[in-house]
Amino acid sequence: MYQQFFNISQKPFSSAPDPAFLYMSDGHREALAHLRYGLENDAGFVLLTGEVGAGKTTVCRCLLEQVPLDADIAFILNPKLTPLELLASICDELHIDYSRGAGGKELVDAINEFLLTAHAQGRHTVLIIDEAQNLGFEVLEQIRMLTNLETNERKLLQIIMLGQPELQEKLADPKLKQLAQRISARHHLGPLNKAETMAYVRHRLAVAGLSPEVFSDGSLKKLFSLSAGIPRLINMICDRALLAAYTKGIHRVDTRLLTAAAGEVSGRGEKSRVGSPPFSPWLVAAIMLVVCLAALTLLLRHSRSRQSASSVKPAASAVLELPKVGKDNKGDKNNAHLSFNLKYQAAEPFLSAVEWHDMEAAGRDKRAAMGDLLRLWGVSGFSPADKWGCQYAEKHGLRCLSAASGMAALRRLNRPVVLRLRGEQGRKSFVVLAADHGGWLDLRLAGRQWRV
Numbered sequence: 001m002y003q004q005f006f007n008i009s010q011k012p013f014s015s016a017p018d019p020a021f022l023y024m025s026d027g028h029r030e031a032l033a034h035l036r037y038g039l040e041n042d043a044g045f046v047l048l049t050g051e052v053g054a055g056k057t058t059v060c061r062c063l064l065e066q067v068p069l070d071a072d073i074a075f076i077l078n079p080k081l082t083p084l085e086l087l088a089s090i091c092d093e094l095h096i097d098y099s100r101g102a103g104g105k106e107l108v109d110a111i112n113e114f115l116l117t118a119h120a121q122g123r124h125t126v127l128i129i130d131e132a133q134n135l136g137f138e139v140l141e142q143i144r145m146l147t148n149l150e151t152n153e154r155k156l157l158q159i160i161m162l163g164q165p166e167l168q169e170k171l172a173d174p175k176l177k178q179l180a181q182r183i184s185a186r187h188h189l190g191p192l193n194k195a196e197t198m199a200y201v202r203h204r205l206a207v208a209g210l211s212p213e214v215f216s217d218g219s220l221k222k223l224f225s226l227s228a229g230i231p232r233l234i235n236m237i238c239d240r241a242l243l244a245a246y247t248k249g250i251h252r253v254d255t256r257l258l259t260a261a262a263g264e265v266s267g268r269g270e271k272s273r274v275g276s277p278p279f280s281p282w283l284v285a286a287i288m289l290v291v292c293l294a295a296l297t298l299l300l301r302h303s304r305s306r307q308s309a310s311s312v313k314p315a316a317s318a319v320l321e322l323p324k325v326g327k328d329n330k331g332d333k334n335n336a337h338l339s340f341n342l343k344y345q346a347a348e349p350f351l352s353a354v355e356w357h358d359m360e361a362a363g364r365d366k367r368a369a370m371g372d373l374l375r376l377w378g379v380s381g382f383s384p385a386d387k388w389g390c391q392y393a394e395k396h397g398l399r400c401l402s403a404a405s406g407m408a409a410l411r412r413l414n415r416p417v418v419l420r421l422r423g424e425q426g427r428k429s430f431v432v433l434a435a436d437h438g439g440w441l442d443l444r445l446a447g448r449q450w451r452v
Contacts, residue, residue, distance in 0.1 A: 002246035012208035013239040015232065017058055019065065023203045025196045027189055028059055034187040035063045035160055039071065039126055044155045045147060045182045047171070048162045050189030053232025056162045057130065059189065070122060076129045083142040087111065090127060104142075112149050115156035125157050132163035137175060144179040172378070191229030194221065200231065201238060214242075214251065219258040226262040237262045369418045369430035372444050376416045376434060419443075 003009065012021070024032070031048055038046030050056045067073060074093035081089060087107035091098050096114050098107055118125055127146070129135070135143075149156045161167065165188070171180045192200055198220045202212040215223075215238070227233040241253045241261035248257075417433050434449075435442040442449065 002242050005246045006210060006214075006242065006251070008208045008210055010208060011239060011242075012204040012210060013235040013242070015235055017061055019061070021204050021207050022058065022062065023200045024062070025192050025200070027192070027196075028055055028062075031056075031059045031187050031189045032062055034185050035059065036066065037185055038158055038160050039063065039067070042124070042154045042158065044158060044184050045179075046158070046160045047167070047183050047186040048160070048189060049165055049168055049186075051191070051230065052164060053230045054189045054191060055231050056189055058231070060128065060130065060160075060162055067126075070124065072118060072123060072125045074125070074127045076127070077131070079129050079131055079135045079139070081139060082136075083138050086139050086142060094125065108145070111146070112156075115149055116151075119151060119154075119156055126160060127157055128160045128162070130162045132161040133165075133167040133170065134163075135161075135167075135170070137170075137173070140170070140176055140179055144176075144182065147179075147182050192224075192231065192234075193229060194224045197224040197227070197229050197234060200234060204238075214245075215253045215258070216255065218255045219253050222255045222258055223262075226259065233265070236265045240265050366418070366420075366430040369432050369445060372432045373416055373418050376432070376444075 003011065010018075014021075031050075034046060035048060038044075048056055048059070064073065064075075072094055074090050076086070076089055076093070079086075084104055084107070087104060088098070088102075090096075090111060091107060094111075094114055096110050098110050102110075115125055129143075143159060143161075146157055147155065147159065168188075170176065171183070198217075201215055201220055201223065205212050205214060219241075223234060223237060227237055237258065238253075238261075241258045244257055244261050244264075245251065245253050250257075253261075416435070419431050419433050420429075430445075432444040433441055434444045
């Protein structure tokens, strides 16, 4: 609609993965390098994860354009299959003949025969599964069995799985331990940083034949905060902003116009932030929440009035440690995931005044609280010598960051945090808020658990 107004032949921010508009950030290039490693070096099993819209499919399409002539590719786009359907889909992709009504053994034998023939001809076969977070446990186990197809020299089938962070959580399940151990390379594709976001927009404008001045510097900086660097959201917001500029008869997008466009994209009005706003994993993972605990204050005071009063009052802040998302995330095998389920044993009864005193005293070592928090994320072995554990956390794909929010936001976030409490005499103490059960809070410290 706005192409004629801007004198261009195609939209610069179309959602279609047009190779002409491909922009490869450092993170995308690193992700592509991991996939090529799996393709060219008989790596066996390669894993690429990233949030919705981060560019996983774009990287995969780029990989497919570089496939060597001696490679056969089986590309599974719809992984919501049974194990038998998966095997049949692989046969279809590789043009392997099989009889109607064939069972699992017959299909595996047919695939194995194809792989052996390809190997004898100097060819190698690659199975690529997109949206792999939708795979069931039985299907994942079938994939593990396919990795057993090998000769004395090499694996006969290279497997590349693309998926959202939930895939990492699935693979961390003890039931899939054998499959997880076979992953030879993994990478998590994070969002673009501010500089990359600006370069991304200018690149697409240039390819379309538009001046980069169409978007002001201020609007591009605002775009990063509104989109959190997610390419798909960047495209949606910029496309809507150009449409808005057309309807207003202007050739430049300023900060106000961009913000209004973002509000339309999110459906929340001009002042809204988009991107499944503040609590989607890709945005939440980029912040460490400093939480205003007014609601928690009321809960604690209510508990104190029932239990002879305590000497501890919550301060107006808390600290949340969350996984890092960014190009410097190297895909560590212990990389934490945001979508885990919290499981707890029954907590102790509501606190007495003595227990409040004990908790306050125990919580004076913030490093102990940090250790408890890391254990909730599945990270053990924390050394108290690391200040706040941030150095240790970074070794395991986690990072300490900060921003402001409220207690209601913390409840929607549904992630464990370290609360900073302050006694009546101003003494600070720290405790882990592991869960909010509606009527009471689950607090943890030094192996103990309290209900508040």
